[in-house]
Amino acid sequence: MEKNDFWNQVAPEYQATWQAEDGEPYRRALQAFLQKKGMLRPGGRVADVGCGVGKYAKLFVQAGCRVTLLDQAEEMLRYARQNMAQLGGQWETICCDITQIRGTEPEWYKQFDTVFASMCPAIDGPDAVATLCRMGRHYGMITRFARMENRMEQMVNHQLGLPCRQPDKEYDSVLQAIRQEGFLPNVTFHDHSWENRLTPEHAAEKIIRGQTGPITPALQEAVQSLTREIAGKDGWVTETVQAKAVWIDWHMA
Secondary structure, three states, rough: OOOOHHHHHHHHHHHHOOOOOOHHHHHHHHHHHHHHHHOOOOOOEEEEEEEOOOOOOHHHHOOOEEEEEEEOOHHHHHHHHHHHOOOOOEEEEEOOHHHHOOOOOOOOOOOEEEEEEEEEOOOOOOHHHHHHOOOOEEEEEEEEEEEEEEEHHHHHHHOOOOOOOOOOOOOHOOOOOOHHHOOEEEEEEEEEEEEEOHHHHHHHHHHHOOOOOOOHHHOOOHHHHHHEEEEOOOOOOEEEEEEEEEEEEOOOO
């Protein structure tokens, strides 16, 4: 599956988090952190890189910022425009692949007071981090998961003898890349947990999507059979996730 096809396909899952109440404390804590650091100021220009459906851009607009939402998946941006339209404020969406931007182009170079990228897989190495640094005038922030435990996924994988996802250590390379650009990154850890209610079919699809090995028809049937078994009396599967987010911020001026 092509990268854009994947993100377009999962856009409805991200949209489901737009009004998810269990994620609101985390988002508000992040907003308070950004404001304390001086990254969100009325009239300031913010780039939300890999914005998804706009759940963080929402906070930036509410803080009085001018927000540019960047994503390579048009379906994500379609939801983002729908969500942001409810808020008013100053915002725009741009469909682009951040890996194709160097940050030296006139339309990108030092155009944003704050550059923000939350759990964005495209920000995966020195070149991508360098691009963010060129785009920003004052502040940069990248978030990653330092730990994530999906209990539903772990149970299914354990029963079927499938490998579980390993903790994300990518933030170490992000820290190194920021230092290579001449800046001093700050690191903050924040606990984050949430629940999703999924149909057995949707739960099986998510588990299969997370496998790195070959996906055979027998494996698909085994996963689907088990998610049907663990569904509650109401027919839904509850997915509980315990995570620790790492917030990496740095001052560029």
